[in-house]
Amino acid sequence: MNRLVSLPLYHQTSRPMLKFLVALTLSTSIVASLSTTAPPSSPATVEVSAPTTGPSKLTGKTPALGWNTWNAYGCSISESLVIAAANQFISLGLKQAGYQYINIDDCWSEKDRDNTTQRIVPDSTKFANGIDSVAAQVHDLGLQIGIYSDAGTNTCAGYPGSLGYESIDAATFNDWGIDYLKYDNCHVPSNWTDSATPPDGDWYNSNSAIRYRRMTGALAAQSRPVQFSLCIWGRANVWGWGARVGHSWRISGDANASWAYITSIININVGILDAVTFYAHNDMDMMEIGNGNLTIEEERTHFAVWAFLKSPILLGTDLSKLSAAQLAIITNAELIAFHQDPLVGAPAKPFNTTPTSPATTPPEYYTGESSKGTHVFIINLSDVADTKVFDFANLPGLGDGTYMLCDMWIGAPVAGGPFTGSFSVSVAAHDTAAFLVTPYNG
Ligand SMILES: *[C@@H]1O[C@H](CO)[C@@H](O)[C@H](O)[C@H]1NC(C)=O
Ligand SMILES: *[C@@H]1O[C@H](CO)[C@@H](O)[C@H](O)[C@H]1NC(C)=O
Ligand SMILES: *[C@@H]1O[C@H](CO)[C@@H](O)[C@H](O)[C@H]1NC(C)=O
Numbered sequence: 001m002n003r004l005v006s007l008p009l010y011h012q013t014s015r016p017m018l019k020f021l022v023a024l025t026l027s028t029s030i031v032a033s034l035s036t037t038a039p040p041s042s043p044a045t046v047e048v049s050a051p052t053t054g055p056s057k058l059t060g061k062t063p064a065l066g067w068n069t070w071n072a073y074g075c076s077i078s079e080s081l082v083i084a085a086a087n088q089f090i091s092l093g094l095k096q097a098g099y100q101y102i103n104i105d106d107c108w109s110e111k112d113r114d115n116t117t118q119r120i121v122p123d124s125t126k127f128a129n130g131i132d133s134v135a136a137q138v139h140d141l142g143l144q145i146g147i148y149s150d151a152g153t154n155t156c157a158g159y160p161g162s163l164g165y166e167s168i169d170a171a172t173f174n175d176w177g178i179d180y181l182k183y184d185n186c187h188v189p190s191n192w193t194d195s196a197t198p199p200d201g202d203w204y205n206s207n208s209a210i211r212y213r214r215m216t217g218a219l220a221a222q223s224r225p226v227q228f229s230l231c232i233w234g235r236a237n238v239w240g241w242g243a244r245v246g247h248s249w250r251i252s253g254d255a256n257a258s259w260a261y262i263t264s265i266i267n268i269n270v271g272i273l274d275a276v277t278f279y280a281h282n283d284m285d286m287m288e289i290g291n292g293n294l295t296i297e298e299e300r301t302h303f304a305v306w307a308f309l310k311s312p313i314l315l316g317t318d319l320s321k322l323s324a325a326q327l328a329i330i331t332n333a334e335l336i337a338f339h340q341d342p343l344v345g346a347p348a349k350p351f352n353t354t355p356t357s358p359a360t361t362p363p364e365y366y367t368g369e370s371s372k373g374t375h376v377f378i379i380n381l382s383d384v385a386d387t388k389v390f391d392f393a394n395l396p397g398l399g400d401g402t403y404m405l406c407d408m409w410i411g412a413p414v415a416g417g418p419f420t421g422s423f424s425v426s427v428a429a430h431d432t433a434a435f436l437v438t439p440y441n442g
């Protein structure tokens, strides 16, 4: 996440140049740093005290499953691309697998608010029929729709932000039928940033948190429940207060389609997994399956880990280009059932296979509970041949004994069972094995 603050030289970049960079090269969060000291605008309304209202309990209990425009299309979005993705949710079986959200990211509006109403205006070319029309079409397919704004004066790509306009924008989104809001962290006036721990030591009272709390309060005043996604890049100790403000929160900078990103974000998340429960999800950022040069094994790990750590899973590619193998990964019923479990909110967590097992970064062995029982997930990070083994006695909640294993990838028992004492398995390079472990009763 430090790279977010490492580009001050570009601070003077003009807006057209910024837009060019955004569209062609940079991720949203990098651009953020270009302008965090932009001069404050004159907010239309400023609330005197920060709202303490929490996020809606009518949505966001389990982590979001959906799709977002950004990783696939950046700023080059349109009504037809969004509606195409919604239709692909039906035709590719994604809706049936549990995917719900069709989310529009940055660059959907005009650069200026309506002079009279102060409302954000949809781009008259990209969304010629308005966002409400897209929302109605998405709803007609039995899906939900998300939009994007920013807890600053402008979005990362320079469109109107919601700081100071929270009530107006929340009402606009409500009128359009919006179900989900991703709220970014760009163009924050300097007096709204945090240079030190807040005086009372509680980051819930930081300027950063208060910018997000203002929108939580504005959303709560509307009739529709909105799932609120805090795109705060792991700033301001967000895992300590995020659940009081939204349903999920980004824990670092933007994703990219590389194995280095996958291992780095897992490593960040394993230190803060105690924050994850129902209505409270560490967001490892949107999916890169279908993008870049990830191997199919790396894509399996990408999906499996996002599922077993209960991150939101928002697909980020042109769905029409997914292979059958990629579709099989993202519709895996056992992993989605773990991710969406209605009775267990906790994620899987690392466990030690033996008291002296070598530590890896990130850990390779995880275990967690679902309604079905105890699960074990094993990532193969290593480039050296090594047998992956665990003793049942080291699994919390189980003990030494005899067990059947179900391979979650294929939804079938592991051949050669039952297994007594321990289990060993070969895992392909950068792949992840996933099992349900159940006591064997003869
Ligand atoms: C809104 O105000 C801006 C800036 O004053 C002006 O350039 C623009 O023409 C106005 N738009 C309308 C529709 O009146
Ligand atoms: C920052 O300055 C603006 C404009 O003067 C003001 O409305 C806002 O309340 C200030 N924010 C904080 C956190 O003091
Ligand atoms: C991808 O993310 C990793 C981990 O954060 C980072 O080291 C790498 O530089 C990023 N690559 C690109 C092309 O941004």
Ligand SMILES: *[C@@H]1O[C@H](CO)[C@@H](O)[C@H](O)[C@H]1NC(C)=O
Residues within 6 Å of the ligand: 257, 291, 292, 293
């Ligand atoms: C994928 O690999 C090709 C060939 O090695 C390379 O040119 C390209 O930059 C890579 N793309 C990404 C996104 O890493």
Ligand SMILES: *[C@@H]1O[C@H](CO)[C@@H](O)[C@H](O)[C@H]1NC(C)=O
Residues within 6 Å of the ligand: 380, 381, 382, 383, 384, 385, 386, 387, 388, 425, 426, 427, 428, 429, 430
């Ligand atoms: C894990 O991947 C490495 C690298 O390809 C491979 O050499 C090793 O055999 C794999 N580990 C297991 C247990 O299969």
